[in-house]
Amino acid sequence: MGYRFSDLTDACQQDWRAYLEHDFVRGLGAGDLDEDAFRHYLQQDYLFLIQFARAYALAAYKSRDLTELRQAHDGLKTILDVELDLHLGYCRDWGITEEDLATLPEARATLAYTRYVLDAGSRGDLLDLRVALAPCLVGYGEIARWLNAQPFTVRGDANPYDAWITMYEGEPFQAAMHAERAWLDARLAEVTPARFDGLVRLFRDATRLEIDFWQMGLDRAD
Secondary structure, three states: OOOOOOHHHHHHHHHHHHHHOOOOHHHHHHHOOHHHHHHHHHHHHHHHHHHHHHHHHHHHOOOOOHHHHHHHHHHHHHHHHHHHHHHHHHHHOOOHHHHHHHHOOOOOOHHHHHHHHHHHHHHHHHHHHHHHHHHHHHHHHHHHHHHHHHOOOOHHHHHOOHHHHHHHHHHHHHHHHHHHHHHHHHHHHOOOOOOOOOOOHHHHHHHHHHHHHHHHHHHOOO
């Protein structure tokens, strides 16, 4: 029997839990996250999505067959035609215009994670790239589910961040998360122990960079 995605998270359990249960995440659930911290995160997350669109374009180049090519195309199209538009609308609700975003410099945490993912994909194969992307795609879905199960989480109008949680616990994102986990399970089942060890290092690094992204929001770091 080969490896599965859960083996990656088990191998990085301390970092994975620190990412899923970060103070920034807890603030989102409780509704008491500082609004300036969330606004800074929102701005940087827009720039983050642009770089992830580039990552899906790279995934198309790295694809081995038509199925993988279509998956990469679907991911790129979703980011460009759906997620970025939703994000722009969400930013407007928080007083951030598209003109503001167009001139916004990338914070160091944004640069570090997105360029790490692109570099991992450039140097490696499609599996390397998608393992590096997994803390974002799989992680945000897991975070929304985790928050929804916590007694401290406030839902509805009483929580200014409820729409954020709803977006990631919704069926479209959860379906994408489960599809990605299924693809990773199938590919990880084929790898050798030595190859898996390398993927664990990649996944751990990407997860730690996601932790830094949350912390950037709390610190409002440039």
